[in-house]
Amino acid sequence: MTKKKEDTPFSIEEIALRRTASEIRSINDVILKNYVNAAESFGMLCAVDPALVDAHLMAHAGLAREDIERLRKLYAAIAGPLKEHMMLLLNSGISINAIDALADAHEDVQVSAVKMLDASKVLRIDEIAVLSELREVKAKPDWMRWEKHRSSTLESLAQPAVKIKIASLESKARVVVDGLYRFDEYWSDGSFEHDQHLYKDCHRILVSDASQALREFENVVGTGESLVELRTEDANYLAASYFALRQVSEGNFGYGYGFSLQRDVGVGGLSLADALSQLVPFDDYNSSAPKKAAPLKVLELCAGSGGMALGLQAAGFQHIALYDKGLSGILCGGPVH
Incomplete structure (x- = not known):
């Protein structure tokens, strides 16, 4: 056993x-x-x-x-x-x-x-x-199941293309924001006052860049009017981006207009650059904003500083004003050639 x-x-x-x-x-x-x-x-x-x-x-x-x-x-x-x-x-x-x-x-x-x-x-x-x-x-009848499959397939395959379009819109919006900051810098340091051609060139380039971004926005998202109709805070901020692009594309900024968003969409007062913040990734948007004050390019000196003025021009100052015993005797030094 x-x-x-x-x-x-x-x-x-x-x-x-x-x-x-x-x-x-x-x-x-x-x-x-x-x-x-x-x-x-x-x-x-x-x-x-x-x-x-x-x-x-x-x-x-x-x-x-x-x-x-x-x-x-x-x-x-x-x-x-x-x-x-x-x-x-x-x-x-x-x-x-x-x-x-x-x-x-x-x-x-x-x-x-x-x-x-x-x-x-x-x-x-x-x-x-x-x-x-x-x-x-x-x-569900057969046609409903087929339609669900067709729709979901189209949505899934279209997503990569949508992401590419969104990235393109963000890139174009970043160019406009950079341009607005550069425009504001020239505006603040007096560059436009002494070079009207520079103002016209910068204005023309911004209008062109904003027009391209606006077309991309309408292709990807739609219009600002349709966004406002949604009556949500996020949609309103995105609508502000749309109207900022349209305002810049129409040339309504700078002399006679300033740099504020003219269209009220219920999100408070915004600058044109801030209104575009919804379209620019945070790292890019923050890097577009100036981190420090623009370098000093205009200098005024009292009489007897002519030699010093020449040295300062060579160091990079674009405009030197020499005062000779009063405001009536102003001598302006141009760039050093």
């Missing part, structure tokens, strides 16, 4: 796992039964005004509005299709999330889920989602 092989004793890890699983299962069973009991208590409140029920439970039961709605849905499910199978559900080890998903599911899905429980299968939330998807596929 052969000796019967003795069973291998469980390891410490296996014993710990078994005990933990058993404790969690017991705790879950208690929680589930109490949760279902809480939902069943709504049966006594069917004739009470729902608004009054909400107010009382929020004040005295510590429930949020979404908690109350969740219990209402569960009560409707267990009082309906699941009523005859509650003991099976409670003894199945189903989780709170799974029973909530089951309560939200269509009646056909609930029936299919009960059949799974009859087969002694553990019902998880992902399996309920699969059952819901299968029912949706069966319920």
Whole structure:
């Protein structure tokens, strides 16, 4: 006769796992039964005004509005299709999330889920989602499923192209912002006063750059008017970017206009550059803003400093003014050649 092989004793890890699983299962069973009991208590409140029920439970039961709605849905499910199978559900080890998903599911899905429980299968939330998807596929006619597939395919394949267009818009907007800062620097240091050709060139380039960015904006996002109609803060700020581009593209900045956004979109007063901040990544936008004051290029000296003036011109100053005993005797030094 052969000796019967003795069973291998469980390891410490296996014993710990078994005990933990058993404790969690017991705790879950208690929680589930109490949760279902809480939902069943709504049966006594069917004739009470729902608004009054909400107010009382929020004040005295510590429930949020979404908690109350969740219990209402569960009560409707267990009082309906699941009523005859509650003991099976409670003894199945189903989780709170799974029973909530089951309560939200269509009646056909609930029936299919009960059949799974009859087969002694553990019902998880992902399996309920699969059952819901299968029912949706069966319920829809072929053309609707084909259209969903066609639409989702087009959207997924178009996303890379959309990202490229957005990157192009950001790049063009950054060029405009850089140009506005450079324009403002020349405006502030007096360069435009002494070189009207420089003003016209910078103005013309900004108008051209803004026109290109505006066309890109309309191609990717739409118009500012359509954004304003959305009535959200984010849309308003994006609309401000659109109107800033349009204002610059029309040449309405600089002499006679200033550098403020003329269109009020409900986000407060903005400069043209600040209005474009929604289109420029933060690192690029911050790097576009001047980090330090523009270098001094204009210097005024009293009489007797002619020699010093020549040295300062050589050092990079663009304009030297020499005062000789009064404002009437001003000598202006040009660039050193």
